[in-house]
Amino acid sequence: MTLLAHERYCAEIAYQVGLLRSAVTSGGADLSATVPTCPDWSLEQLVRHTGGALRWVELLVRTRAQENVRDEQVPSHAGPESQGDPAALDAWLAETGEAVVAALREAGPDAKVWGWAGDGDARFWARRMTHEVTVHRADAARTVGLPYDVAPEVAADALDERLYLLEWVQRNVPHRASELRAEEHRGRSIHLHATDAPAGLDAEWLVELTGQGIAWRRGHEKATVVLRGPLTSVMLAFYRRLPVDSPELEVIGERELLEFWLERTTFG
Numbered sequence: 001m002t003l004l005a006h007e008r009y010c011a012e013i014a015y016q017v018g019l020l021r022s023a024v025t026s027g028g029a030d031l032s033a034t035v036p037t038c039p040d041w042s043l044e045q046l047v048r049h050t051g052g053a054l055r056w057v058e059l060l061v062r063t064r065a066q067e068n069v070r071d072e073q074v075p076s077h078a079g080p081e082s083q084g085d086p087a088a089l090d091a092w093l094a095e096t097g098e099a100v101v102a103a104l105r106e107a108g109p110d111a112k113v114w115g116w117a118g119d120g121d122a123r124f125w126a127r128r129m130t131h132e133v134t135v136h137r138a139d140a141a142r143t144v145g146l147p148y149d150v151a152p153e154v155a156a157d158a159l160d161e162r163l164y165l166l167e168w169v170q171r172n173v174p175h176r177a178s179e180l181r182a183e184e185h186r187g188r189s190i191h192l193h194a195t196d197a198p199a200g201l202d203a204e205w206l207v208e209l210t211g212q213g214i215a216w217r218r219g220h221e222k223a224t225v226v227l228r229g230p231l232t233s234v235m236l237a238f239y240r241r242l243p244v245d246s247p248e249l250e251v252i253g254e255r256e257l258l259e260f261w262l263e264r265t266t267f268g
Helices: 006-025 043-062 086-107 122-144 152-172 174-181 231-238 255-264
Strands: 038-042 188-194 204-209 214-218 225-229 250-253
Touching (some): 006 043, 006 086, 038 043, 043 086, 043 122, 086 122, 122 152, 152 188, 152 204, 152 231, 188 255, 225 231, 225 255, 250 255
Parallel strands (some): 188 225
Antiparallel strands (some): 188 204, 204 214, 225 250
């Protein structure tokens, strides 16, 4: 699995935080609006969740923590005290983004830091926060009606990371997705096919259900079901941010398998 460069992740976090801030401060943005893709949250709660995650990682990386830290140990983890204040929320998010990017750059990719998926270095957190913000920025953009797109290499890496983490959970926390390990699924597979990938970017994936968990690789292969469409749309659908029946997407084969997968693939 080829990762993006550490500095690329750092730069993308800074860029995505800037775009998330734009959603908070865009004209007419209602911080109390329900987030369609995360209906238990308002826009403000979404932003506070995302900023809190970034502040948690900043503390982990800056202190080279070798074990998890509690939210209450993280300075300003919950965000500004005032509710419904776009300016205060924007200032907190700006400070948050600058701090986590600075901590990651100072640490470098190989600094030893506790990580929940077994990768004990700052590289894991640079990648994880890149896609944390990228996906939640999609939630915010949809809430306030802003356009959304992602650099192709970032979208492809987001799919790689999700599959890597799901595979890790299957191996290490099997009860979290036990239905995907059922013997009855052995030999069934899902193919993701981006139709607009730039030259040189392999943007196709095969996910196999083995009966013991999942296995995946990039490449063009026949599968039980195929999800194809623009790369950003495929990424959002696989993160359950876009319905698979959206007009830009096409499902070929056993749609039920794809829906079964999407309903059960979570690690948060």
